[in-house]
Structure formats: C-alpha cells, structure tokens
Amino acid sequence: MNSGLSSLADATSSDAALRRFLHGLPGVDQVGAEQRAAGLGTRSIKTSAKEYAIDLAIRMVDLTTLEGMDTPGKVRALSAKAMRPDPADQTCPHTAAVCVYPDMVGFARETLGSSGVNIAAVATAFPSGRAALDIKLADVQDAVEAGADEIDMVIDRGAFLSGRYLEVFEEIVAVRAACGDAHLKVIFETGELQTYDNVRRVSWLAMMAGAHFIKTSTGKVQPAATLPVTLVMLEAVRDYRDVTGQMVGVKPAGGIRTSKDAIKYLVMVNEVAGPDWLSPDWFRFGASTLLNDLLMQRTKMKTGRYSGPDYFTLD
Template sequence: MASSVSEATSSDAALRRFLHGLPGVDQVGAEQRAAGLGTRSIKTTAKAWAIDLAIRMVDLTTLEGNDTPGKVRALANKAMHPDPLDPTCPSTAAVCVYPDMVATAKKTLGSSGVKVAAVATAFPSGRAAMPVKLADTRDAVAAGADEIDMVIDRGAFLSGRYLEVFEEIVAVKEACGDAHLKVILETGELQTLDSVRRASWLAMMAGGHFIKTSTGKIQPAATLPVSLVMLEAVRDFREATGQMVGYKPAGGIRHSKDAIKYLVMVNEVAGEDWLDPDWFRFGASTLLNDLLMQRNKLKTGAYSGPDYVTLD
C-alpha cells in the first residue's frame, strides 16, 4: 500500500483517480445503520464504565474571542479534576485552546498528563496563505502544544485540488515536530458522504494522526452518519496500510446518551482498539458537565442537576 499511496499522490490526476475510486457511500444505508446503532441499550455497570471512558476522551474546549487567561486556567483545572469532591473521577484527555492561550494552559496543567491541544492554520476558515498557517502551527508548538488541530482548505478540496490539500497537510505535519496532528475536515461543508470518505482518506494518506469532523463553528457538525463513514475509513485504512489513525467527532455532542452512542459505534464499526483516548476523542465544551451529572446519579441514585458542576 505504501507504494500505491506514493503513486496516488504523484499528481492531482493520480490522486483524483485514487480518491474517486474508493467505494461509494450509500447515504440511506449509512443513515439507517447509524440510527440502528444509536438504539443500543447500555446497562448500569457498562454505563458507568462508558461514562468514565468518555470523560477520559474529552478534549475540553474553549475557542471564543472572549477567552481570557483566567478562563483557560479554570478550564485546565477542571480538566485535571472534573469533580473536585471525587478523587476517583478521571481527568480529561486534553484542553483545546487558541494558540495564544497554549502557554497559560501548559503552565496550569504542569505534569498532570492532560495534553494541550491548539487549533491552528487560520482556524476555523482555513483561509490564509501557507506561510501564515505554518507560522501559526509553529507558534503553538513552541508555546508547548502537544497536539495541533488543523483545518483543511475546503475550497481547494471541493474544487478538486486534492494534491494541494495533501501537500498542505504534509507541510503542517512537518511544522508540528513531535506534536500530534488532528486534521479537521469540516464535514458540514463537504456536501456528501462520498466527499467525507475521500477527505478522510486524503488526510490519513498525508500523515494525520487523527481525523476530526468539525470546527464546531458551523452546523451540521458531528453526526452519527458522518461518524460511521469516518470510522469505516480509519478501519479500512489500517487494514490497507497497517497504520492506525484516531478519530475525533466535535461540535454538538452535549449529552451522555449521545456520547455513549458514539462509543457503541466506535466499537461496532472500527473495533475495540479505538476505545482508548489515544485513538478516540470528543471535542466538546458542555459534554463534560452532563457526564459528571450522570456519573453522580449512578453513584448516589439522585440526579444533582446543573448546579452540581461548574459553568464553563
């Protein structure tokens, strides 16, 4: 497969042939299967395990123009100790911020093991010259980012300039150094599930460590049918190349029941190897609060309500 990937990326025409040669997606079938997986019932013991796993998979996120150092410090502390009254509650996977807030998050998190993720490459539009995108990435890494969430140029992708998108991802990955790269497809702008499959393969072929649905800034963001297609892509890519790539749905996942639906889908479609924070993340800002409330309900039998958790 390595040689075929090399051949496929030798020109725009070759890459187009490869991507358009991927199996087409039956949209109705994908929607039906996603709906069916979303009805699976999870019992109490498994539910408690799933909630703790989901907490460990959260990239706790703040990406607002009014972010302040104080807000980022508070979010980082919450990531380390989601429930300060319960030391058995696990930490989240990461805190995701704009590049100028990376140093603040890094200093607050210290040696906790919680990662710092930074959005880069002219997030969320992706509309900037390559030198600007690469400088954005290098600045975030220099400030201490462990992970970079880049956004592809959807205009180039939808225009069929696949090699341009491929080369951009390769260049950003190089700028990341040792930091892991998550490639955001902004699936709500890709128009079809066939485009989602092609963009997923393109990002993986270019070396992305994760493929990610959305910036969270447009609707629709993460959906179960899109996740089905992207999880099939990471599964098929590993079968074809031996390389495992992670998956991150982001945007609109607010409730524990929704998070559990995603975990069921991960297990059923990609496989249990992906049921690990190293290979699956939730990009979310409010999901953690509902996970904490449901966790407390399972432990105490009483629903605490929103006052039980801090507002982000």
C-alpha cells in the first residue's frame, strides 16, 4: 500500500510526471465499455432484491435543487422531504443529503438540524467553474461556514482539456484544504470531457488530489450521468483501492429519473466496484425527480398497487 501511495505521489510531482502517469493508464475501448454497461443493464431485479435496491437507492439520494429561482421556502420544503420522503410510512429511510447552492445552506440547516441528512453545497463557481481560484475558495469557505457537510466542486474543464493537469490537480488540493472537515465531491462534467479515456484520467487525477467522491455532472450539461461513464468511474475507484487501499465514492448526477435506471446503477456498483460500495457512504445519486419514482415503486411493492403522483409530495 505504501509503495502504491508513494509512486502516486511521484506522479503528481510535476506537470510532466502527471501527464506521463495519466496517459499511461490503460485506454478505454468505447464499444466494449458501452457493451458492458448495456449488458449489466439487462439484469432482472425482482421481489426481495428490488425492495432492497429501492430502499438503498432512497438512502443514496442527494436530493437536489440548483435553480436560480431557489428560495428559502423551496429549500425548507426540500429538506423536510429529505428527512421524511414518505410521510405516510415511517419505515421509509431518509435520503443521504440535500444538495443546494451555498447561500441556501443555512436555510437547509434550520430544517435539517441533526436529522442525519447531510447538506451538500455546490461551490467553486458552479456550474461552469470559470472564476479565479481565490473566488472559488471563498465560495467553498462560505458554504463550510454556513454548515455544509459536503462540498460538490467543479473542475476547470478548460484547463483539463488543454492538458494543464497539474493546475486542475492543485486546484482540487486547494479546495480540499478549504473544505476542512467537510467531504469533497469532485464534479467532472463528463458531458464536456466527452471521451472515456478522459473520464478515466480525470478520475485518477481527482482521487490522487484527495477527492472523497468523484461525480459525473452538474446536471446543467447534456449528456449528464450515463451508465458507461459511471462504469469507467467505478473501475477507477476499484483500481485505486487496489493500489492505495483507500476507497473513494462515486456519484452519478443528472438524468437519472426512474427506479429502473437507479437499479441498473446499483447492479453496476455491485458487479464492477463490488458490494463494499453499496452504501450511501460510497455511492450517491444526484437527483431531484428520482426520489418520487422510488417512492411510488416502494409503495407498489408494499401494497401491490400503483398510486397516482398526487399521493406523493412534490418537494
């Protein structure tokens, strides 16, 4: 393990060394990766397995609102929903977190208190990441001071695509330092990085820089999370643990709307990274509408009947 860590430390000693390391990672064959993801998507998860998966998925949701029109009232409502997703059923677990802009963290905290639902704040000039480093760090500090448990940062995609890997690395290191005790999720915006080779490289870069979680997307760019992109990231965290002994979490975000989709992701977590990742500590869904579909399926499993959408709260 130590030899693995120290060789990784060498890899980040200079821009040239980091480039050599990232470009030395095995390539990803696009056709093969997509075929594998599609194959896992055909798993048929029924009855007891489906009940397990739905409850697990609810516990993994980062219930998200990231709109210009967000208000304290909206965030309070969302927080209440995160604590008690199904008011009619006390056995329904709470979500992992709510995910909001930094200026909304205080309002979320008022509602959530010490309920066990974490507060995640997007920061570093989300979603574009186009700002000076000190502004990004101030953004992070704001969120942490307001009580955020988790920081979802965006990387500088421009720097990554132009090959300035060390710059991206150092920015993540700086943000991680600014996080203090808060956990750091690093958003790649894979819809802009585009190739699976880039996804693999940026995954390693972020893990070496100290990310607790690696996250696909902001939700503001299409395509957002996809199964093959998440596959490549799950392979990366699996391989990173082999080398360093350390686990890093994965968060697909954006575009996951149905229980069926969520279950496909969980199958992939189970079979690619392994069962150790089947926990909200190591896997999250960044989503807003997914939760209600999970609740509808959960109610259907328990009662044998589908209820209309009006039987579930909007937020």
